Amino acid sequence: MIAGVGRAPIIEVEPISLADDELLARLFRTLGEASRLRILEVLMISERATGSTELHQAEIVRSVGLSQSRVSEHLACLVWCGFVSARIEGRRTYYKVADPMVYRLVDLARKLLESNEAGIASCRRIDNAAEGIS
Amino acid sequence: MIAGVGRAPIIEVEPISLADDELLARLFRTLGEASRLRILEVLMISERATGSTELHQAEIVRSVGLSQSRVSEHLACLVWCGFVSARIEGRRTYYKVADPMVYRLVDLARKLLESNEAGIASCRRIDNAAEGIS
DNA sequence: AGATAATATTTGTTTAAACAGATATTTATG
DNA sequence: CATAAATATCTGTTTAAACAAATATTATCT
Numbered sequence: 001m002i003a004g005v006g007r008a009p010i011i012e013v014e015p016i017s018l019a020d021d022e023l024l025a026r027l028f029r030t031l032g033e034a035s036r037l038r039i040l041e042v043l044m045i046s047e048r049a050t051g052s053t054e055l056h057q058a059e060i061v062r063s064v065g066l067s068q069s070r071v072s073e074h075l076a077c078l079v080w081c082g083f084v085s086a087r088i089e090g091r092r093t094y095y096k097v098a099d100p101m102v103y104r105l106v107d108l109a110r111k112l113l114e115s116n117e118a119g120i121a122s123c124r125r126i127d128n129a130a131e132g133i134s
Numbered sequence: 135m136i137a138g139v140g141r142a143p144i145i146e147v148e149p150i151s152l153a154d155d156e157l158l159a160r161l162f163r164t165l166g167e168a169s170r171l172r173i174l175e176v177l178m179i180s181e182r183a184t185g186s187t188e189l190h191q192a193e194i195v196r197s198v199g200l201s202q203s204r205v206s207e208h209l210a211c212l213v214w215c216g217f218v219s220a221r222i223e224g225r226r227t228y229y230k231v232a233d234p235m236v237y238r239l240v241d242l243a244r245k246l247l248e249s250n251e252a253g254i255a256s257c258r259r260i261d262n263a264a265e266g267i268s
Numbered sequence: 269a270g271a272t273a274a275t276a277t278t279t280g281t282t283t284a285a286a287c288a289g290a291t292a293t294t295t296a297t298g
Numbered sequence: 299c300a301t302a303a304a305t306a307t308c309t310g311t312t313t314a315a316a317c318a319a320a321t322a323t324t325a326t327c328t
Binding site (some may be wrong): 082 | 236256
């Protein structure tokens with residue numbers, strides 16, 4: 001009811017499709033982890049550098065320097081969420097970026113980052129520890 | 135040492151600027167929360183609808199239905215990270231989307247979401263609880 | 269079939285950060 | 299100056315999810 005004081009110049013925005021917000025948040029959260037981002041970037045870089053090279057998990061593990069189990073789960077997550085596609089061949093699984101939009105999204109985010117690196121680096125409300133950030 | 139078996143056909147991707155990954159991850163993480171996204175969208179919708187209307191915090195609180203303290207902190211985070219800009223006037227603070235790139239980023243993410251809603255909705259590795267999602 | 273390689277899953281621990289509620293701070297108004 | 303409005307900060311609790319290490323599964327090769 002907002003009380004009848006100032007006529008509340010509110011736009012009264014529609015409640016928005018709540019579920020939709022949660023989904024979109026999940027999508028962003030998937031990219032909101034340095035480990036997964038690094039995996040994604042390893043894939044992006046190798047594709048950009050060599051055409052359409054896929055990498056299998058062991059190669060990715062070596063490149064990103066995380067434990068095998070972590071990489072496996074992160075990859076499952078990335079595949080599940082549509083960022084990466086997987087192709088099983090023998091006992092290996094080959095991965096690659098699934099959608100060109102992923103490149104665009106990451107590139108765009110990087111541009112946004114450029115215009116505000118300092119702020120994001122020092123935001124105490126997102127992850128307080130985060131060592132030096134040299 | 136990887137053992138000398140198969141000569142590792144690795145691309146040997148550069149370690150990448152690690153810090154940079156962490157920063158980019160933070161940027162995504164900032165959007166990786168339904169509450170913050172909802173706040174952002176309230177701002178985006180009101181701007182898109184009415185030109186350049188700013189909203190002050192109390193209006194936002196009403197629109198998103200979170201506690202005042204939460205909204206205050208989320209807004210501080212969004213401002214700090216460059217997504218939103220704030221203008222103090224009297225005892226109110228007016229907020230608006232800070233950069234057109236924010237629109238592009240969210241819109242692009244939404245497109246990506248469209249092509250994989252089902253996957254993201256059901257990814258058990260990101261947030262296991264997440265009630266119904268009607 | 270046995271051995272090993274590649275990947276997946278499980279378990280237990282730890283941590284970033286979301287949240288509510290209470291309180292503090294700042295600015296305007298009677 | 300006292301009161302109320304608007305926003306900010308603090309405290310304690312809870313939770314999603316990252317992680318390592320161990321184990322399980324699946325596939326290839328001799």
